[in-house]
Amino acid sequence: MIAPDAALPTWTIRRAxxxxxxxLAALVERAYAAWVPVIGRRPAPMDDDYAARCAAGEAFVLTDPGGMAGLCVLEDRxxxxxxxxxxxxxxRQGEGLGRALLDFAEAEARRRGYGEIRLLTNALMARNIALYAARGYREWDRRREHGFSRVFMRKALAA
Structure with a gap:
């Protein structure tokens, strides 16, 4: 669990x-709904098995007094x-919660002994690509996979 930033409302990140x-599935539906017309189909996270993610301990939620505000899914590779x-x-976008989840994921990677964190996003999600690039993620591949045009990004983590 990460302690809240003083500039944010009181929140915690914990395993789901x-x-x-x-x-989690309902939150993802709401979060990704705006991307369906952009990419022409449901983004892959909308069809993920969140029961399996929770059972595997891979899902984490960000909660505050208003309830569940965000989530992230982490896989050991x-x-x-x-x-x-x-x-x-x-x-809740624009409140710094996405930044908090990225900070959590990077801290979790370090805690688990990894020197790198990776992700992918859809090539049509330009806003996400720019956000990750601003956070120090670098593109290392683009390819079509499972019917999606994907951008693969990674970030080296300082010890």
């Missing part, structure tokens, strides 16, 4: 409970931590 899978998904309640 198994019973929260439907809440042999040589890096993979940030599979970051989603925020649409009404």
């Amino acid at each position: 409970g198994r019973d929260e899978a439907p809440l 042999p040589d890096h931590l993979y940030l599979d998904n970051v989603a925020l309640e649409p009404a």
Whole structure:
């Protein structure tokens, strides 16, 4: 769990409970709905199995007094931590919660002993690509995979 930033409302990031899978799926539906017309289909996170993610301990939620405001999904890989998904309640965007989730993911990667964190996003999600680039993520590949045009990004982490 990460302590809240003084500039933000009181929030915590914690591992999602198994019973929260439907809440995670609903949050992702809301968070990614605006991208459906942009990419012409449902983004992959909208069809993920959040019950399996919760059971595997891969899902983390950001909560505050108003409830669940965001989530991230983290997967251990042999040589890096993979940030599979970051989603925020649409009404909560611009409050610094996405930055908090990215900070958490990077801190978690370090805690687990990784020197690198990786993610991918859709090539049509230019705003996300710019956001990740501003955070120090660098593009290392672009390819079509599972019917999506994907941009693969990674960030080396200082010890």
